[in-house]
C-alpha cells in the first residue's frame with residue numbers, strides 16, 4: 001500500500017483562462033495570471049492498494065457517486081498509466097471553505113490530488129512537472145501548485161503548458177481579496193462547458209484571446225513596478241472582457257446575477273469615494289474585490305453596509321502546495 005497527502009490552496013485569476021486550444025490535454029488558448037489565496041484550500045489523501053476493489057472518492061467524509069467522481073477517476077487513470085500500476089485508489093479530500101458558499105474548488109482540489117498522487121506513486125515530479133500534471137485534472141489547478149502571483153504559460157504541448165511563480169519581491173503579501181458571496185444564485189454553467197460554448201460559438205472569442213495576451217503583459221508590468229492601480233484596472237477590465245464573450249455566444253448566457261451587478265456597482269462607487277479597489281468575477285455570480293491589505297478593513301466596513309457579514313470573506317496571498325506525511329510500505 002502507498003499513501004500520499006497534499007494540501008493545495010485555491011487561486012483566483014486576475015487575467016483569466018477562458019478557452020482551450022486542446023480539450024483533451026487541457027491546453028488553453030491564452031496564458032493567464034493568478035493570485036494564490038490562503039482562505040480556501042483542499043487537503044487530499046490518496047492510497048493505492050491491492051485491497052481496493054475499485055476507486056473510491058470521499059469529499060468531506062461523504063462518498064461521492066460516479067458522476068461526482070468522474071474527473072477524479074479520470075485523473076487516477078492518467079497517473080496509473082504514468083506510474084505503470086493497476087492498483088485502485090481511495091481518495092479522501094477535505095475542502096476548507098469558511099461557509100457553505102459553494103465556491104469552486106476544482107483548482108485546489110485537482111492540485112492537491114496531483115500532489116498526493118505524486119507522493120503516493122513516487123513519481124518524483126518537480127513542481128513544474130506537477131503543475132503540468134495537475135492541469136490535466138482542471139486547467140486552473142496548474143496555478144495552485146505555486147504560491148503568490150502565478151503565470152500559466154499556455155504552451156503548445158502536454159509538457160510545455162504549465163505554471164510558474166512570478167517574482168514580485170513578496171508584494172503579494174501587501175494585497176488582499178474580499179469575496180462577496182451573493183445569495184441569488186442562478187443555475188450555473190460549469191466553466192468547462194461555458195468556455196467550450198464560447199470557443200465554439202462566440203464571435204468575440206478571437207478578440208478575447210488577443211486582448212488577454214495584451215492584458216497579461218500589462219499585469220506583469222504592474223507587478224514588476226508594484227503598481228496597484230495598474231494591476232487592479234487591468235484585472236477588472238480583463239474579467240469584463242471574459243464575461244463579454246459569453247453574451248456573444250449562441251445561445252447567449254451570463255454568470256451575472258442581480259446581486260453580482262449590485263456588488264460590482266458598489267466597488268465602482270467605493271472607488272469614486274477614494275477607496276482603491278477593483279473587482280473580478282469567474283464562472284459564477286460571486287464577486288471578488290482586489291485591494292491592498294492596509295485598506296482591507298476600511299473597504300470591508302463599507303461593504304458591510306451593503307452585504308451581510310456572512311457574505312464577506314477576506315483572503316490574503318497563499319503559499320505553494322504542501323506535501324504532508326508520506327507513508328509507503330511495499
Ligand code: FM0
Nearest residue numbers: 013016017138139140191192282283
Ligand atoms: O480561473 O475545464 O480550470 O482562469 O475560473 O477544468 O480546465 O475550472 F472564470 C473562469 C477556470 C476558469 C478563469 O476553469 O476549467 C480562471 C475561470 P477546466 P477551470
